[in-house]
Amino acid sequence: MNFSISKRVLYNALTTVVRAISPAAPVPSLSGVKIDVLTDRVILTGSDSNISIMTEIKESKADDPVQNELMILEEGSVVIDAKWIIEIVRKMSADIITFETIDGTLTLIKGGSIEFKINGMRAIDYPRIDFTIDTPSFKMNTKMLSDIVKQTAFACSDKETRPALTGVNFKAKDNTLLCNATDSYRLATKKFNVEYPDTFNITIPAKTLSEIHNTVADELEFNMAISDTKLFVSTGNTIIRTRLIEDQYPDTTRLIPPSFTQELKIDAKELLNAVDRASFIKSDGKSVVKMTINQETMDISTSNQEVGSSHETLSVISFTGNPITISCSGNYLIDAIRAISTKEVTLSFSGELRPIIITSDEDKSLVQLVSPVRTYN
């Protein structure tokens, strides 16, 4: 193996593939970046076995020396510890870096008057990861993914007891894509109009979703392909392959009440600040805010024997129905209002023990649900 490459191009490619590498690699070779040098390209791969990312750098045309970002002298493969290679390449001052295996897996990395001889690992010990995409793919725009990550993923569960709830469910049918996230106490649901030819129903681990988002962030759109229990995301020269959650996703449609008895419209920022202030009073690490709402005002209060109590009164924009008193998790309410991020929010109720539905007239695509909490004072 022997090639020279632009530091900038290599560093960008490395930062992409190392996203997949876990500090607790399941096998030693997965702590490294695999470098495959072919006749006309270099392929870098990083993986933690659940998510794998490969990116390829093609050799430039010989008649275009200005763009000469990669020159291959000899093919070959090696695996180099991800921490080491990232640190070496980042700290190199030269614009061009050469890589050469000099004795088995011992790799000479050289730039200007600086040289490192680094003990690599054998490429043959690296798990074989198939990046072949053999199913039709569809396009997704990055803004859509960005909305899903910001507006739904936070509602996923972080407990492994119900694996399905650790991911965001994507359900496509009849030109509609519905994304759901729930930890069983709250639900975030986002709807898009799409033109996908196929129907599908997949659950992508929340952690993976944000790695995908980081990787495609600079592109306007990217390709997705679903193959059995795997998802392939591709953009430019990069392919992400990730496992999907196989457990069946619960039916969330029946969670949202069909009709409401009360509807409150209120300034989102005022409500957010008030709930945030009140939420510092916690019991067992959890804040429970009590809301008492009538035609004119919304009272927000919290209390805890040890700390004390808080009380605040907000003006409402409008309220229909009978006055209601209802309690819920302050942090869940904050997350839901933040995700909506509009000037006004609507809170719809159908009883003290029925879910609170948070929506906005300004963005009908998003519905947030927060379960009430029973209180005894």
Add this chain to the structure above:
Amino acid sequence: MNFSISKRVLYNALTTVVRAISPAAPVPSLSGVKIDVLTDRVILTGSDSNISIMTEIKESKADDPVQNELMILEEGSVVIDAKWIIEIVRKMSADIITFETIDGTLTLIKGGSIEFKINGMRAIDYPRIDFTIDTPSFKMNTKMLSDIVKQTAFACSDKETRPALTGVNFKAKDNTLLCNATDSYRLATKKFNVEYPDTFNITIPAKTLSEIHNTVADELEFNMAISDTKLFVSTGNTIIRTRLIEDQYPDTTRLIPPSFTQELKIDAKELLNAVDRASFIKSDGKSVVKMTINQETMDISTSNQEVGSSHETLSVISFTGNPITISCSGNYLIDAIRAISTKEVTLSFSGELRPIIITSDEDKSLVQLVSPVRTYN
């Protein structure tokens, strides 16, 4: 107790005194801020028993309503958990906040339509801390303290086995102030010309020094007074009282060799970057860089059986004496060069097993010493 106060004034005062409060308070009351309301002023106190900070806010003149930042209605004292009071005051939207004890230590904190009732602690249970300064004080400018913190404090030991080494030693004599910090493997020594009437020799805990620095950062100068085993720092309305380290500070003057056999001048940034690059190769978490220097070049190399090796050649500005090969801790060398922060640095040697002295022609006030490390390859 009953007073109203400007949110801004109170918040600034709180952020000052909470610096002294430890998350692991030695007694429960020290997890709180003590509020003492006198006839014409409010005094806030925070302490972890080693370092204590008090700041006072005086009632404004009645005939100047614009500056009406504090209005006292009733005297009294209470202690309120530091985390709670900081969070409440920070999140209040009102400009004026009122405090009133309503039932024993239960304190009503109110601003606009927001009110908190917080369980306080009894002021009588708060340790008595004497802030009376009964010894003459001298002025110190903040830039001097800032230099001491940045250029010497990092060299202190973080191990409690030799308590004296966890602090910076200040020795004033004959119009010279000498500040020393050492962990016994390195030494940082900074000298100032001063006009102090007294001689003194005190050791200030490194952690305390940086808290003092944070507290006085906005002032041009501040007062220091030494009383027995305590140091008092005062500025404006704030007094910091801190214990000094009582253990005798070692004599460091004999550590710096009286003469040198080799002297190297080199670009500081080039050396820093090269040592930083090489230092990623560590053995047992420590990097040892080997330097081989002659009239033209400085070779920097590191090696470790598991990782591999690095090698880099720098040009020197000048070198006098016989070629030398010497090894030392890469991180200590980096800290020393960074502390000097001049364009060129001078490394002076007096043998492979004698300390390396790092200085700069541009700033004669600072001397850094790094012990060599014996290597076997």
